[in-house]
Amino acid sequence: xxxxxQPTSMDCAEGRAANLxxxxxxxxxxxxxxxxxxxxxxxxxxxxHGLKNxxxxxxxxxxxxxxxxxxxxxxPHATLRDTAVYYCIVRVAKGGNTPLVFGKGTRLSVIx
Amino acid sequence: xxxISQKPSRDICQxxxxxxxxxxxxxxxxxxxxxxxxxxxxxxxxxxxxQGSEATYESGFVIDKxxxxxxxxxxxxxxxxxxxxxxSSIYLxxxxxxxxxxxxxxxxxxxxRLSIL
Numbered sequence: 001x002x003x004x005x006q007p008t009s010m011d012c013a014e015g016r017a018a019n020l021x022x023x024x025x026x027x028x029x030x031x032x033x034x035x036x037x038x039x040x041x042x043x044x045x046x047x048x049h050g051l052k053n054x055x056x057x058x059x060x061x062x063x064x065x066x067x068x069x070x071x072x073x074x075x076p077h078a079t080l081r082d083t084a085v086y087y088c089i090v091r092v093a094k095g096g097n098t099p100l101v102f103g104k105g106t107r108l109s110v111i112x
Numbered sequence: 113x114x115x116i117s118q119k120p121s122r123d124i125c126q127x128x129x130x131x132x133x134x135x136x137x138x139x140x141x142x143x144x145x146x147x148x149x150x151x152x153x154x155x156x157x158x159x160x161x162x163q164g165s166e167a168t169y170e171s172g173f174v175i176d177k178x179x180x181x182x183x184x185x186x187x188x189x190x191x192x193x194x195x196x197x198x199x200s201s202i203y204l205x206x207x208x209x210x211x212x213x214x215x216x217x218x219x220x221x222x223x224x225r226l227s228i229l
Contacts, residue, residue: 043221044155
């Protein structure tokens with residue numbers, strides 16, 4: 001079973017920051033937080049991951065609370081193409097051998 | 113990252129028939145995974161495919177229904193056997209790149225959209 005809780009859906013105005021929360025209160029010390037998104041008719045796309053430090057890449061920023069029980073994915077300037085289902089997943093770091101377990105995710109709608 | 117190609121991208125099949133889905137990766141990968149995504153649902157892991165050994169199936173999935181081959185480090189197939197309308201889903205191949213003690217993201221193909229009549 002998925003170890004994360006996310007809101008079912010969210011709306012965001014185009015050009016504004018989209019902040020997607022995730023609760024993972026039972027996360028273990030050796031588990032990373034991964035974010036993926038799935039745009040309609042495509043496979044899931046990797047966005048970002050982190051262990052305890054905040055992370056940023058060209059797509060998004062990941063903010064992890066100090067107790068690691070929750071995190072927020074930030075899309076700084078949402079566009080219509082960011083409309084997708086966003087999945088927050090915790091995964092043990094074992095050299096990539098542990099498969100991802102998907103929850104229901106958050107359906108983000110970016111509105112013009 | 114890795115480029116993952118699945119064939120076919122979609123198919124419509126008659127009940128009782130079987131279909132083999134191919135997954136080709138442009139680099140050698142340690143682990144390959146097969147997922148199912150039923151209409152309107154999230155992804156469910158079917159099995160993990162290791163090269164040179166039997167696939168490991170998740171609860172609710174059996175080898176007779178979903179036989180998997182993994183002949184080398186860049187290729188795998190999933191067969192959906194004796195199909196019924198309940199098997200109508202998107203089937204996705206995913207890979208994890210070879211790595212040491214670190215962690216690497218999994219990458220996904222765009223899936224095979226299967227409809228059973």
